Each structure stands twice: as structure tokens, then as C-alpha cells.
Amino acid sequence: MFRLNLLNYNFNALIILTSSYLLLIDEVDLITNLFFIILYVFAILQKSFNYKYKKVFSSILAISTVCILFILNDQTLSKEYFINLILGLAFLKYSEIENKENHYFFGFTCVFLAVSSLVYGQDLISSLLSLLIIILSIIHLYSLNQTKILKLNLNNLVKYFIFAISIIPIIAIVYFIFPRAELNIKLFETKKNQLGIPDEISLGSFHNISGSEENVFIFKINNQDINQKYYFRVKVFDKLNNNKDWLNSEYKILLSQFKNSFKVSNHNRNESVDASLIMFPHEKNWLPKLANYNFNNSNLDLNLINNTLTSKEILSNKKSYKLIYDKKGITFQNNILKYYTLLPKNISPKLKQWAKTNYEESKDANEYLNKILNEFKTNDFYYSLTPGTQGNDYANFFFNTKNGYCEYYAGTFAILARLAGIPSRIVTGYYGGSYNEIGDFYTFKQQDAHSWVEIFINNDWVLYDPTLSVPSNNILNSNNNNFDSFNTSSTNNFETGQMDINRIGIYFEYINYIWTNSFIRYDEKSRSNFIKEKLTKANNYKYFLTLIFFSIFVFYVTKVLTFINSKKFLFTLFFKKLRKENKNISEFMTHQEIFSSLNIIDQHKYKILFDFYEKLKFSKDFKVSIKNFYEINIKILKYAYFKK
Structure with missing residues (x-):
């Protein structure tokens, strides 16, 4: 069976870095693209070598990147400049990756870049790339906590996909509610932009x-x-x-x-x-x-x-x-x-x-x-x-x-x-x-x-x-x-019925137009109207808050139960109570040794708990049903807190 090596963090990070560059490749001019390519190559090379004062050199290059991108952005402090700057710093952060902590910082940087681009982006390609980077980055961050190579099967793919897209509701809330104030401070006059008509x-x-x-x-x-x-x-x-x-x-x-x-x-x-x-x-x-x-x-x-x-x-x-x-x-x-x-x-x-x-x-x-x-x-x-x-x-x-x-x-x-x-x-x-x-x-x-x-x-x-x-x-x-x-007649591709590249381009242009137009119509005024008309009405506001709090409640309850189950939290209480009642039980004894030291009556009484604990700890394929989880933990709580 082929295995998906999610533990190859460097390869995962390189895929995310490449996708992040592709996100902005069509949004910047040729000179800025050349600068990003230089940073891209430098990041890969520097990551491959360790040398003295590596951090110092990267810090100097980071300051230079801030200045260079400011110049390439027409000396304008705009949202485009800051998004470009995030990508530039992501290149440099990738070049410094040496451990898991660096991977975490790099992953969060790419997520921030993708979310920022998605909130402000308006065309279909950039939106899809932003979503892809978010999914890949979250999978990458999640895989950093894994200790084994996962099989490439449908269950694992669905598991990672569901985990990754769980951030989409958060993005939606940010998009519909978070204000998108324009930032466009021009410090110097330049003649870089050639769109339009000359003076x-x-x-x-x-x-x-x-x-x-x-x-x-x-x-x-x-x-x-x-x-x-x-x-x-x-x-x-x-x-x-x-x-x-x-x-x-x-x-x-x-x-x-x-x-x-x-x-x-x-x-x-x-x-x-x-x-x-x-x-x-x-x-x-x-x-x-x-x-x-x-x-x-x-x-x-x-x-x-x-x-x-x-x-x-x-x-x-x-x-x-x-x-x-x-x-x-x-x-x-x-x-x-x-x-x-x-x-x-x-x-x-x-x-x-x-x-x-x-x-x-x-x-x-x-x-x-x-x-x-x-x-x-x-x-x-x-x-x-x-x-x-x-x-x-x-x-x-x-x-x-x-x-x-x-x-x-x-x-x-x-x-x-x-x-x-x-x-x-x-x-x-x-x-x-x-x-x-x-x-x-x-x-x-x-x-x-x-x-x-x-x-x-x-x-x-x-x-x-x-x-x-x-x-x-x-x-x-x-x-x-x-x-x-003009003065000539052209053959219409649609009349010939030929499915060529031009026709595909026309379909894509139409889809992109619909997508872009939908994004544009939800501007700052629409956001204010949405909050004012939809959320501030008594019933809508109440339902909205109820939905938010219920979602948060379900999320944290699920997390708490998962933590209790994975960390065998209540079993700690169980063994602590056993040691308190039986002085011959040491803190360093295994659960088998603890079970052997109990009297016949207690062994018969707690055998189910010990069997459950052993399966939970050592069996990879053991799955806990809701019924078993409830029954076992209720027994532990009764024993730990109510037995005299």
C-alpha cells in the first residue's frame, strides 16, 4: 500500500511556498516577479546550507526586502504592498527552517497570506489558490503533530480535508463582518503605472x-x-x-x-x-x-x-x-x-x-x-x-x-x-x-x-x-x-461548433466575471448594510448569536471529550484512588502489576476498566463507541469521587 509521507515537512513546505508565489504571480509586474524568483531561489539554496551568522544575514535581507518591495510598489503603502511583503517574508522564513517551531511559523505566515488575499481577492483563480494554500498549510501544521506515516486511503484523505476546510466558516465570518478599509498612502509621485491615456x-x-x-x-x-x-x-x-x-x-x-x-x-x-x-x-x-x-x-x-x-x-x-x-x-x-x-x-x-x-x-x-x-x-x-x-x-x-x-x-x-x-x-x-x-x-x-x-x-x-x-x-x-x-467578416467559433482553446477561455472568462462581480458587489457599504439590516434585527441577531455560541460550544465539547479520551485523563484519577486505598501499589507500577496486586474481589470489580484501558492504550485499531466512553468514565467518576 502506498503511504502518504506527511512527515516530509520540507517537501510539504516547498509545495506551500510555491503555491503562495503562484497566488501573486499574476498580480505583480515583471520586475516584482523577478525579485520574487530571486528570493525563491535564495530561500531554497540557503535552506540547504548551514553557515555562521545565517540569522543575521536573513535579518539584513528581510529589511532590504521591505525597502525593495516599497520601491517596486510605487512608494505606496497599500494592501497590495503588505500582501507582497508577507510573501517576501515567507520566502525568508522558509530559508531559515531548521526545526518544527520554524515550520509552525512558516505555516501560519502562509495561512495569513492566503486569508488576506482571499478576503481582498476578487478573481476566481486567486480565490481557488488562496483556499488551496489554506488547506495545504493547515494539513501541514496538523501533520507536524503526527508520529507515523499515514496510509493514502479515503478515510485519511477525508479526515484531513474536513480538518482543513473547518477554517472556511471563520473566513466567511471575517469576509462578511470584518471591515476592509482601504490603505493607500502614496509618499512619492512616480510614473510606473501605464494604464490609461497619457497627459x-x-x-x-x-x-x-x-x-x-x-x-x-x-x-x-x-x-x-x-x-x-x-x-x-x-x-x-x-x-x-x-x-x-x-x-x-x-x-x-x-x-x-x-x-x-x-x-x-x-x-x-x-x-x-x-x-x-x-x-x-x-x-x-x-x-x-x-x-x-x-x-x-x-x-x-x-x-x-x-x-x-x-x-x-x-x-x-x-x-x-x-x-x-x-x-x-x-x-x-x-x-x-x-x-x-x-x-x-x-x-x-x-x-x-x-x-x-x-x-x-x-x-x-x-x-x-x-x-x-x-x-x-x-x-x-x-x-x-x-x-x-x-x-x-x-x-x-x-x-x-x-x-x-x-x-x-x-x-x-x-x-x-x-x-x-x-x-x-x-x-x-x-x-x-x-x-x-x-x-x-x-x-x-x-x-x-x-x-x-x-x-x-x-x-x-x-x-x-x-x-x-x-x-x-x-x-x-x-x-x-x-x-x-473592421471591413471584414470573422468566423464565429461557436457557429463552427469547434471546442478549441479560445472557446474554453471564453467560458472561463464568463465564470471569472460572475465570481468577480459577486465579490465586488459586497463592498464596504454592503458590509455595513449586512450588519445593519441582517444582524442587528432582533430575531436575526439572536439567531446569529445562538448559532455562533452553539457552534463554539459543540466545538469545545468535542475537543474536551477528545482530549479526555486521548490523554486517558480520568484513568489518572482511577489509578490515583487505587494507590490511595492500597499502600502496596507503587507509582511506577504498570497497569498489569497494579491489577495483579489487587485482591480477588477488586480484580473482578475493575477487570472491565483495566481491559478497556489496555485496549485504549495499546490497540491501534480499537475504536471507542459513545456508549462505552460514557459507561466507563461514569464508573471511574463514581469510584473516584463517591466511593468512601
């Missing part, structure tokens, strides 16, 4: 931000047209400086300069729309906004001029928002519209001449704008992520290289519109997303970052996406899958 746009800006596959947000709306492509706006760039950089004018400056130049002309609001958005943390305060929709949240600021949203607090954890239909008609007067036609004096003469000639040959603004789009469509323009370095030379792009990506086309289109006196501005955000047919939602990643143009025409801002004018055959490479498929 200014130059030719090549999106090359630095659109290569990441990191999730940004998930959007879901019922009764949607799956063929519709959604544009979520984040920032609007309305000013071109002398270096040809597009800048984002601050809302406060626009309000002070044009406070009487615009007003809300009509307002159509409908809160019954069933739409939601899950925002992933990005440590900034911007939010993606869909045109004619708003967030049902009072902790947000709306920029009426640019139709963008910002949060009053940094988004340091996942949040779920409900969207409502909220269409505002804004009337703009001429003085603010002129602001959207301003250009620096050093615009290329060739661009100016092209705009002048083509505008004069157009019957109206619409025809002129279509001429620009047709130029991109028919004059050998290409979409490429590697157009080469050329600076902010829009004329060179338009007349010569004709090779670039979204901000090349958006910037050129906006300049050509302004050269004709047409108000224009660049809008940046996220386009398209990845559609999940199972859950009927869209996942937007950083690689979906995009820029397009809004033109003020017919008394409204109208969306133009010049990038989409590029023929599909001229798309050389793209991070955004929606660019690869």
Missing part, C-alpha cells in the same frame, strides 16, 4: 501604452447589438502647442474662460437602463465614459464641456458601477467654438495649401471631411505599430510616410479640420473590446486604447474615426483585434 499626445504616444493585455474594465448592457462597436472616452485633447503636442485643457480653466459660452439645453435621463461597468484598479482617478450614459454615483465629477468623468478618489481596487442613460444637449457659442479651431503658427505650408484647395472645392464641411477620409482610404495609407521615428511631423506622415497608427490619423484629421475653420478635438479612450458571447459582456484591455476625432457640425459634436478609413488589407499589425476585423 499629452505626440506622434508615437500610443506605442508606449497600447501593448499591454492588462484588463482595464468590463462593460455589460442588456439588449445590445453585438455588431455595435463602443467608444469609451477618457480624455479630450483640444490644444496644439508649438511642438505639435496635443494637450488636455483643464476643466477649471475652460470654465473660467468660457463659463457663459455654453449651457445645457435639454436633459434626458432614464435610470431603468440595465447596464454596468466593472473598473479594474489603475491607481488614478479617470473613468471611461460612454456617450449619452453616466454613472449612478455621486462621488464622480462630470466635465460638461468634454463629456468626461473623473472620480474624487483614486481607484485602487476593483469597483462595480451601474450606468444610466443620461443624454445632455450642450449649446456652444461661437467664442468657445473658436477655441477648437486654434493652431500654432508653425503648421506646415503644405498642409495649409492642401486644406485650402480641397475646402474651396467642397460644397460644404461634410464633403471636405469626407475628402480627408477618402485620402486615407485610397492613397496607400497603412496602419502599423512600427511606423518609425519621425517626430511630430504631421505633413511628413500625410504626404510621404503614410504609415502610422491611431494618433497619426486622428491628429492629422483634427489639424486639417481646423485649417478649414471647422472646430475639432481629439478624443482618447478605449474602442471595441473583446465580446464574450456566454456572459454577453465586453472586456476592454489596455491594448484597446484608441484615439479618434470629434467635429462640431450641425450644432453637435460628431464622432469621426479616421483610422477606420484605412483599408483592411493595409493593416500591417495591430494590438486591437477590432482593427483587424
Whole structure:
């Protein structure tokens, strides 16, 4: 029979350590992962060798780990930093394991890491890994008290599994009741986080931000047209400086300069729309906004001029928002519209001449704008992520290289519109997303970052996406899958019925969405409502306390009975009373010698007790029934305390 060697503590600890690293491998960036790998290798090597001042060296390394992780965490004291720190210290604690006491400390550290991650974690994989680490750690801690190798059979597996999952009710109580206050203290400003849109746009800006596959947000709306492509706006760039950089004018400056130049002309609001958005943390305060929709949240600021949203607090954890239909008609007067036609004096003469000639040959603004789009469509323009370095030379792009990506086309289109006196501005955000047919939602990643143009025409801002004018055959490479498929038809994997890896990924993405959404909805407000509405009601509170105290009572009664049985506690009273009544019985005599020294009457009277004690002490397969346990111990108590 194969035996499960739970006494190989070092192997068990290594499995737990590896699982703990896997718990955070997807939560940290590449540099932090490299640091953890270095610690992982160091922990294994140091544990294999004993040398002088080992503890001192580990202490120095522990202090260094605190500092290094602080720097890698963007100099921010956050819950992520402390969870990463626990893992770093777990590596070091593993490297110092020499005895059972070290194993205990290491095991409790890993349990604390897993519980912390589970309470704050929101995706399915991290939750399952946290639960696995808790189970493995508790089994490891329990096995430290074992003295024999257990057979690998169903009974032992069930025994260990039940013992391990016994901590789940405690985790549930912590999750539902324990407050999860956000800790996010930023001591220094850094530029580590690349999620979102840059503060200014130059030719090549999106090359630095659109290569990441990191999730940004998930959007879901019922009764949607799956063929519709959604544009979520984040920032609007309305000013071109002398270096040809597009800048984002601050809302406060626009309000002070044009406070009487615009007003809300009509307002159509409908809160019954069933739409939601899950925002992933990005440590900034911007939010993606869909045109004619708003967030049902009072902790947000709306920029009426640019139709963008910002949060009053940094988004340091996942949040779920409900969207409502909220269409505002804004009337703009001429003085603010002129602001959207301003250009620096050093615009290329060739661009100016092209705009002048083509505008004069157009019957109206619409025809002129279509001429620009047709130029991109028919004059050998290409979409490429590697157009080469050329600076902010829009004329060179338009007349010569004709090779670039979204901000090349958006910037050129906006300049050509302004050269004709047409108000224009660049809008940046996220386009398209990845559609999940199972859950009927869209996942937007950083690689979906995009820029397009809004033109003020017919008394409204109208969306133009010049990038989409590029023929599909001229798309050389793209991070955004929606660019690869516009103007083309793609085969749906579900229609072919092929169970491939993509379909499995779609199913998993859906399951993860359901799990994540359930966790997010139970936020600090939900916790307060749960305590207030469920637990503080008289009956519910009474039942809840009764259940808690009853569970504690049953737990401790079981533990006491188990202790009494395993330690043969009452038999100590029995033998003590026998020695007191029989002076010839020594304290060092075995139970057989004690039995032999008794008279015939006492031997007959106590033979059952001695047989029970012998089986309990020496028989491995002897199982005590509740009836026998009760009868034997009652006899001992009667003899010990009531016999005169």
C-alpha cells in the first residue's frame, strides 16, 4: 500500500511556498516577479546550507526586502504592498527552517497570506489558490503533530480535508463582518503605472501604452447589438502647442474662460437602463465614459464641456458601477467654438495649401471631411505599430510616410479640420473590446486604447474615426483585434461548433466575471448594510448569536471529550484512588502489576476498566463507541469521587 509521507515537512513546505508565489504571480509586474524568483531561489539554496551568522544575514535581507518591495510598489503603502511583503517574508522564513517551531511559523505566515488575499481577492483563480494554500498549510501544521506515516486511503484523505476546510466558516465570518478599509498612502509621485491615456499626445504616444493585455474594465448592457462597436472616452485633447503636442485643457480653466459660452439645453435621463461597468484598479482617478450614459454615483465629477468623468478618489481596487442613460444637449457659442479651431503658427505650408484647395472645392464641411477620409482610404495609407521615428511631423506622415497608427490619423484629421475653420478635438479612450458571447459582456484591455476625432457640425459634436478609413488589407499589425476585423467578416467559433482553446477561455472568462462581480458587489457599504439590516434585527441577531455560541460550544465539547479520551485523563484519577486505598501499589507500577496486586474481589470489580484501558492504550485499531466512553468514565467518576 502506498503511504502518504506527511512527515516530509520540507517537501510539504516547498509545495506551500510555491503555491503562495503562484497566488501573486499574476498580480505583480515583471520586475516584482523577478525579485520574487530571486528570493525563491535564495530561500531554497540557503535552506540547504548551514553557515555562521545565517540569522543575521536573513535579518539584513528581510529589511532590504521591505525597502525593495516599497520601491517596486510605487512608494505606496497599500494592501497590495503588505500582501507582497508577507510573501517576501515567507520566502525568508522558509530559508531559515531548521526545526518544527520554524515550520509552525512558516505555516501560519502562509495561512495569513492566503486569508488576506482571499478576503481582498476578487478573481476566481486567486480565490481557488488562496483556499488551496489554506488547506495545504493547515494539513501541514496538523501533520507536524503526527508520529507515523499515514496510509493514502479515503478515510485519511477525508479526515484531513474536513480538518482543513473547518477554517472556511471563520473566513466567511471575517469576509462578511470584518471591515476592509482601504490603505493607500502614496509618499512619492512616480510614473510606473501605464494604464490609461497619457497627459499629452505626440506622434508615437500610443506605442508606449497600447501593448499591454492588462484588463482595464468590463462593460455589460442588456439588449445590445453585438455588431455595435463602443467608444469609451477618457480624455479630450483640444490644444496644439508649438511642438505639435496635443494637450488636455483643464476643466477649471475652460470654465473660467468660457463659463457663459455654453449651457445645457435639454436633459434626458432614464435610470431603468440595465447596464454596468466593472473598473479594474489603475491607481488614478479617470473613468471611461460612454456617450449619452453616466454613472449612478455621486462621488464622480462630470466635465460638461468634454463629456468626461473623473472620480474624487483614486481607484485602487476593483469597483462595480451601474450606468444610466443620461443624454445632455450642450449649446456652444461661437467664442468657445473658436477655441477648437486654434493652431500654432508653425503648421506646415503644405498642409495649409492642401486644406485650402480641397475646402474651396467642397460644397460644404461634410464633403471636405469626407475628402480627408477618402485620402486615407485610397492613397496607400497603412496602419502599423512600427511606423518609425519621425517626430511630430504631421505633413511628413500625410504626404510621404503614410504609415502610422491611431494618433497619426486622428491628429492629422483634427489639424486639417481646423485649417478649414471647422472646430475639432481629439478624443482618447478605449474602442471595441473583446465580446464574450456566454456572459454577453465586453472586456476592454489596455491594448484597446484608441484615439479618434470629434467635429462640431450641425450644432453637435460628431464622432469621426479616421483610422477606420484605412483599408483592411493595409493593416500591417495591430494590438486591437477590432482593427483587424473592421471591413471584414470573422468566423464565429461557436457557429463552427469547434471546442478549441479560445472557446474554453471564453467560458472561463464568463465564470471569472460572475465570481468577480459577486465579490465586488459586497463592498464596504454592503458590509455595513449586512450588519445593519441582517444582524442587528432582533430575531436575526439572536439567531446569529445562538448559532455562533452553539457552534463554539459543540466545538469545545468535542475537543474536551477528545482530549479526555486521548490523554486517558480520568484513568489518572482511577489509578490515583487505587494507590490511595492500597499502600502496596507503587507509582511506577504498570497497569498489569497494579491489577495483579489487587485482591480477588477488586480484580473482578475493575477487570472491565483495566481491559478497556489496555485496549485504549495499546490497540491501534480499537475504536471507542459513545456508549462505552460514557459507561466507563461514569464508573471511574463514581469510584473516584463517591466511593468512601
